Amino acid sequence: MVDIKLVAISLLIIFIIAAGINYFFGFSYWIAFAMAVGAIMINGVIATIEDDLPDGFNNPDGTDTPSYINKITWIIMGILLLIVGIMVVFLIL
Numbered sequence: 001m002v003d004i005k006l007v008a009i010s011l012l013i014i015f016i017i018a019a020g021i022n023y024f025f026g027f028s029y030w031i032a033f034a035m036a037v038g039a040i041m042i043n044g045v046i047a048t049i050e051d052d053l054p055d056g057f058n059n060p061d062g063t064d065t066p067s068y069i070n071k072i073t074w075i076i077m078g079i080l081l082l083i084v085g086i087m088v089v090f091l092i093l
Helices: 004-025 027-053 068-092
Strands: none
Touching: 004 068, 027 068
16 A cells, blocks of 8 residues: 555655756756656665665575676676776777
């Protein structure tokens, strides 16, 4: 069951963040709203992954690490290596 108060408070916070982005950076309000929603969703995904890692909230002793953590770790390592490689190429040029 969805808690209506939590949804209303969350939407109010997102509207306020979007208004701040609109005011300070001049983005369209709806683009700022989409940015705020996307940032909150990405934050939730990162928090879930962090909680599932060994010594995390959902895995305090490190014995119940989900299999998707290994795949995500390799994907993140690949992305970071790609970014470092691109940075090195631009520094050389």
